[in-house]
Amino acid sequence: MCLGISLVRPHCQPGQQTAYGASRNEVVTVRCAVDAHPASDLSFRWMFNSTMEATEVANSTVSTSGWQSNVTHRIQNEQDYGTLLCWARNAVGEQREPCIFTIQPAGINPHNLNILHNLLMSLNDRHLDTMCSTFINQIFLGNNKTKQTGEPSAPYNCTAYNITASGLSVSCLPGYDGGLSQFFNLQVLQAKADNKAVFNSTGVKSGDFSVYSLEPGTAYELHIWSENAKGRSSSVVLMAET
Numbered sequence: 001m002c003l004g005i006s007l008v009r010p011h012c013q014p015g016q017q018t019a020y021g022a023s024r025n026e027v028v029t030v031r032c033a034v035d036a037h038p039a040s041d042l043s044f045r046w047m048f049n050s051t052m053e054a055t056e057v058a059n060s061t062v063s064t065s066g067w068q069s070n071v072t073h074r075i076q077n078e079q080d081y082g083t084l085l086c087w088a089r090n091a092v093g094e095q096r097e098p099c100i101f102t103i104q105p106a107g108i109n110p111h112n113l114n115i116l117h118n119l120l121m122s123l124n125d126r127h128l129d130t131m132c133s134t135f136i137n138q139i140f141l142g143n144n145k146t147k148q149t150g151e152p153s154a155p156y157n158c159t160a161y162n163i164t165a166s167g168l169s170v171s172c173l174p175g176y177d178g179g180l181s182q183f184f185n186l187q188v189l190q191a192k193a194d195n196k197a198v199f200n201s202t203g204v205k206s207g208d209f210s211v212y213s214l215e216p217g218t219a220y221e222l223h224i225w226s227e228n229a230k231g232r233s234s235s236v237v238l239m240a241e242t
Contacts, residue, residue: 006037007037007038007092008035008036008037009036009092009094009095009096010034010035010036010087010089010092010095011034011035011036011095011097012033012034012099013033013034013035013067015156015157016031016032016033016173017173017175017176018099018100018102019101019176020103020176021104021105021177021178022073022105022179023105023106023179024075024076025074025075025076026074026106027074027075028072028073028075029071029072030070030071030073031068031069031070032044032046032068032069032070032071032086032099032101033067033068033099034068034099036067036088036090036092036095038092039066039067039090040090041090042066042067042088042089042090043064043088043089044062044069044086044087044088044089045057045086045087045089046062046069046071046084046085047084047085048073048083048084048085049083049084050079050081057071057084067088069086069088071084071086073103075103081105082102082103083100083102084101084103085100085101086101105179106180150179150228150229150230151178151230151232152175152177152178152180152182152226152227152230152231152232152233153175153177153226153233154233154234154236155172155207155225155236156172156175157172158171158172158207158222158238159171159238160238160240163240163241163242164242165214165216166212166213166214167210167211167213167214168211168214168242169209169210169211170186170207170222170224171207171208172184172208172224173207174206174207175226175233178228180228180230181229182226182227182228183202183203183204183205183227184204184207184209184224184225184227185200185201185203185204185224185225185226185227185232186204186209186211186223187199187200187222187223188200188221188223189223190219190220191218191221191239192219199213199214207224209224217241217242219240219241220239220241221237221238221239222239222240223236223237224236
């Protein structure tokens, strides 16, 4: 008996980081990840849309591996802020809607970037309308008057794995850093002992943690948050049982 295999045109993976903050003379690496079938022999193309023009991204700044592609983007002046658009192609064809990533000055309010991202995603034109996109960029990037807190956004896509009788591992993707260097913290609470703290890990540069010296057969709450010089993010809470 033959089983049919569904062929799927590439589309953006959900949950990936879409907003990046950067200062002058800073380099940011933007990651575009897609789901597709077949996922072999994927090719990617990138476009950068500033407040002045839309241009193809030079291949020298692009690196691709499997289902993801990275662009190294350097901020030298105001025209280097805007949106990066990513399309992937497989044997079925090129994805219909691009993955869109916003590059904004460090410290800009992430709420406005969410509005900008949603507006750009609502545009139906495959290559986007340059005038409309430029107008949106000028409103949110050039004329933003909102008071900025500088606090980081919460980490996301957090997962507990490698769970044993006495330990586990945690991995999170970093959220927006608020325009400052951020670090990550983890606190483990014993769920059935009045939430007693049994493990702490602070000042970690990435969102990856190793937890040890836990009791077997016990339920735990894992609280993860990021922090910078301006404050801390909200916490992400996971449940795990050894």
